[in-house]
Amino acid sequence: MRRKIYLTAAAGLSLALSLAACSGGGAGSTGKTTGGASGAAEGGTVGVSMPTQTSERWIADGNAVKKGLEAQGFTVDLQFANDDIPTQSQQIDQMITQGVDSLIIAAIDGTALSSQLQAAKDAGITVVSYDRLIRDTENINYYVTFDNYQVGVQQATSLLVGLGIVDRDGKELGATGPFNVELFAGSLDDNNAHFFWQGAIDTLQPYLDSGVLVVKSGQTDITQAAIIRWQQETAQKRMEDLLTAAYSDGSKVQGVLSPYDGISRGIITALQNAGYALPDFPPVTGQDAEIASVKLINEGLQFSTIFKDTRKLADEAVSVTLALLAGEDPKPTANSVLDTKTYDNGVFIVPSFLLKSDIVYADNITSLLVDTGYFTQDQVDRGQM
Ligand code: BGC
Helix, strand or coil, X not given: CCCCCCCCHHXXXXXXXXXXXXXXXXXXXXXXXXXXXXXXXXXXXXXEEECCCCCHHHXXXXXXXXXXXXXXXXEEEEEEXXXXXXXXXXXXXHHHHCCCCEEEECCCCCCCCHHHHHHHHHCCCEEEEECCCCCCCCCCCEEEEECHHHHHHHHHHHHHHHCCCECCCCCECCCCCCEEEEECECXXXXXXXXXXXHHHHHHHHXXXXXCCEECXXXXXXXXXXXXXXXCHHHHHHHHHXXXXXXXXXXXXXXXXXCCCHHHHHHHHHXXXXXXXXXXXXXXXCCCCCCHHHHHHHHHCCCCCEEECCHHHHHHHHHHHHHHHHCCCCCCCCCCCEEECCCCECCCCECCEEEECCEEECHHHHHHHHHCCCCCCHHHHHHCCC
């Protein structure tokens, strides 16, 4: 039996207002209770399960979701799982035992939570899959995320821009190369990694086919390119191995496709240790606009990143959760579109609300990240939160 929490019209209005307020919080917002609860959903508790605190984005996501829910009068149990699957399972088990009304989960391994989700279903707890699709279960209600295929397209496009093959609008500039590139992918147990890769490869494939791009290592399969748990050290090691295996003949790697800023920093360190230096540093892409990488982009060592506004994703998760608890069909916000075709989790096509992402280059850091209040200029300058 599904529990219902009744929200009044006033609660709906208060949601709209507080979501707007929540959007001003910045990536480093603390998630403190902001008050202003309508009281209509009083007593509700939401369990928010995030994968790790080693990456800034998940801290920002967790805090923004917490703040948005608390503004609606919910109690929030926010947990980070240290990128450890048993820890996440245990934390969710505990949330269920403690009687949460609803769950918002960004899974470490998208296939590892089936028994928890069955228990949630049996207890009438609604579940929102947050950013990463939870797979192989019928027991989730909705998915909120970014257009993940498009993120991959943007990553590859920015690599092509960095190499001078296309301009920022995607117009061909006539460069014939050949350019030596290497390709990195994310963690294979994260459904997103496959979407990012597919978007990127579809964009790069014509240039690989024509010989404008060459992957000298020959490692063009996602299983060869993948970095388990998206780890920086593992990425650094793989880049070092690639340089040894394919570039000991004096040739140079001229660009690297990276799916995440932490991986990018590992790649950049490996390149620097091998003697690569400005002004001839190969373009390296990224994702998440982590503050340390934004500084590297300012310095010219990382070429680009993809900005996914975690404040907007948090708003989306709050809005969906409130609708579910009120027994209503969630509606897209001004930032999202409803997609009912793309995200097959192996059991069903999960209705998804998708947000847009932006490519960050050195010259639009201010407009995308500072003017929007995501970071302060001081944080950007220092490269620290
Ligand atoms: C997220 C990315 C993030 C990556 C590593 C993915 O699921 O969509 O934004 O870079 O995980 O944390």
